[in-house]
Amino acid sequence: MTGGGTEVLFPIGHPKYTAPEVHLSSIFVKSGPKVDIWSLGFIVAELALGKKLWVDLKLSQCIRKVISLLQCDGTVLERLAREHNCWETYEQLPSDLKDFIAACLNVSPKKRLMPKDLLNHVLFQSIQCPKEKFTAKVYNSVQNCKLQKPLLSERKLQEIYYLWQLAGGDVQSELKKQGLIRTKAPILSLPTVVLLEGTLFGQVRDQTSMLDLRVVPLPLDNLYQRLAHLPATSYYPLVEIKSDIIQTEQQLDAATLPLIIRERDTEYQFHRVVLYDRLLTGYPYKKASILKEARKDVPPIFRGDIWAALLEVAGNMEDLYISIDKETPTHMDRQIEVDIPRCHQYDELLSSCEGHKKFKRVLKAWVVSHPQYVYWQGLDSLCAPFLFLNFNKEYQAYACFSAFIPKYLHNFFLKDNSAIIQEYLAKFSHLIVFHDPALANHLASINFIPELFAIPWFLTMFSHVFPLHKIFHLWDKLLLGDASFPLYIGLSVLEQLRDTLLESGFNECILLFSDLPEIDIERCVTNSIELYCSTPRSVTYRQHELSLATSDSERSQLEISPITVAELQSEFCPRISAADVLDLLDMNHAKFSRPKVVVVDIRPPDEFHRGAVPGSVNIPYSEDAQISCLTRHKGKIMVVAGSGRGPHACEFSRRLVGEGFSRVCTLHKGVQVLRSTNILVVPNAM
């Protein structure tokens, strides 16, 4: 915490027990095992002599005494015994103990023994192997305590501290009450006169910055009170219930409140903490349950671990991380070094010196361990949330970061990523057209393309756009979705700005995105999920997405298949796969009472009459084909199906969008792809 004592102005040990070399050095000696051994020796000496040493001395005298020990003739212990008139006690001490103390209180740090050597000291030979007995004893005492102490005290310290804060606890104010922090206007601490050599006059040295050994207990009464009414069973929630009869869902009053309030509610957080603690202990076996709970919410205290679970981080990542070379200079160091001090610096952790060091290591580790990729600006923002949440578990930050990228940003960080980004943005445009034709038409008319504003959104998954506390809530849900989910988030952000966008020209639009207005994340997330659920999967198909699926040849003819970026960009509406159309047609009426989709067949009538999708509408393609008959189908997904070749389906669908029809898409590969399915019928027979 203090960098071995080098980063604070006060000594980190009690002066009396501190080794002389610490007092002597002008620059602070790093505290270390050898310094601690001295302290140990001094304490043992006090115990052995049965006397507190140097009790009445002032601090400065005390330090002088310690330093004077450097010039003893005999051992330090001898000298101490003489000084305190307990030579007799000294003489009666067993020789091995004296030897032990002498080994500890050796004035030369070089000759002073290290802890592991001390353990081999003669003194300990008679008490080898007491380990088992020892632990059993401790365990017994814990068992006995259980009944008396509140159950809360069995929770981990960090959990208790987290809940304590929620219950209104504030360390600063506790310290203030004890007079350990005094607020004073900064101007009052200025000296009145400063001589050129640096001597200050006119200000009393502030005592509060000096070492104070008082221990301040934090009162737990508030927290106990808040949780007093909870039954003991709350501390042991059932996570695995075999019988369906038992009501598993413990409905909490707070569960329906807005997320921001739930995160501040002590009792609600208590339940979440207890539950997640158990689930996380059971990870990866409890992955499914973690996923289920994460759909509700994620308690801030465990966010780092829960995200790691959602990203399926498993195995020994620590060793892997340690094995990566994060030190050798590389050519992207400069760029990383200039980006880090500009990344989410309003945050205390990320702007700290230690934060910068960690930041650099994690980023470098990622670049080094992924030679196919390069460092792009924006990776820093992407890494920031993981680093913040796993500040003391760098390897987990690295592991999450490494798992996140292939899931959502596969190949985005190739040296030449233009094909991936172009496809992504084209898909984004299609999605806007699909759900909000009015907005899409407007943006197209002012030529306001996603390339102008959405690159930082997607390249950094919004981490370059929003502050950390918003990113957390956004990613809590993002991590539950698949690789297409960010597109829906993008659309939801647009929807929140919709009214402004619709009445703005190009200039206002670009300025709007330069300085993005406040976005309501909870609403954005809910909206994204709705949009996601109401969109056929093939609409957001991307060939550059990391796919675990089989190769092209094995993929069904009915599935969507890659097309060129140029084709993708020339089309205004998204394509839908035949498989999705079949699913939505729901010929067996298994899912919907009425089909959610209408097929608009634009082939010439003769082709249509030879075989068409049941229920489809035939509007043979022409420049001025009547489309008014489609008005009654508004709200359904409109699949424009042509003969497969030629641009007619695209042009026709674009016209539909121009007329304000939403959810328009074109059938990938046209009607004939459905031949193999035996679904086509002769229209007269319908």
Add this chain to the structure above:
Amino acid sequence: MVEPIFDYQFRLILIGDSTVGKSSLLKYFTDGKFAELSDPTVGVDFFARLIEVKDGCRIKLQLWDTAGQERFRSITKSYYRNSVGALLVYDICNRASFEHIPLWMMEAKRHIEPHRPVFALVGCKLDLANSSNRREVSLEEARAFAEQNGLHHVETSAKSGVNVEDAFRLVTQEVYGRIQTGEYKVEDGWDGIKTGFQRPGGLDFNLIEAEPAKSTCC
């Protein structure tokens, strides 16, 4: 939304290495503020300001701030096409950023073709160069380079504001001059120069807004 009245709109683009101070320069020019730290630009960012040229003509500047990291060139090159002017920005205290200027200039020329943009060479962080003596690019050599290539040159500080206004004014005046001589014309499908709303009292023209250009992507 009612746009402020302007006669012309010029689109200018700022290019140069990462951290030379493009965003700070723009920030000062549009807000009159200096930010000690600014976020790295990912992709492109926008600013706007209205200024008046010598004969009282009002020009709206649409300012495009691009990502400095070299990799973003593949993404940002599509932004060049519709620019009429480019500010080539380097850091006076960073030699490498000056040495990369010819590359940036070639890149811009290539993508703005067939139009011939107005260039200005802009040195940033003059305050740093003066106060802590960290200058790595001398005024003479920058000037020589500018003359050789027919560019305007100016050294600026976004901290004190020195010459920031001039940097943009030089380019704007030059573009305006070229319009007057007939070298530049307002063209459909090119957003480098556009005419704005006519001023009240002028003839009742229809709004002349450029046709939406075919979406060209990066």
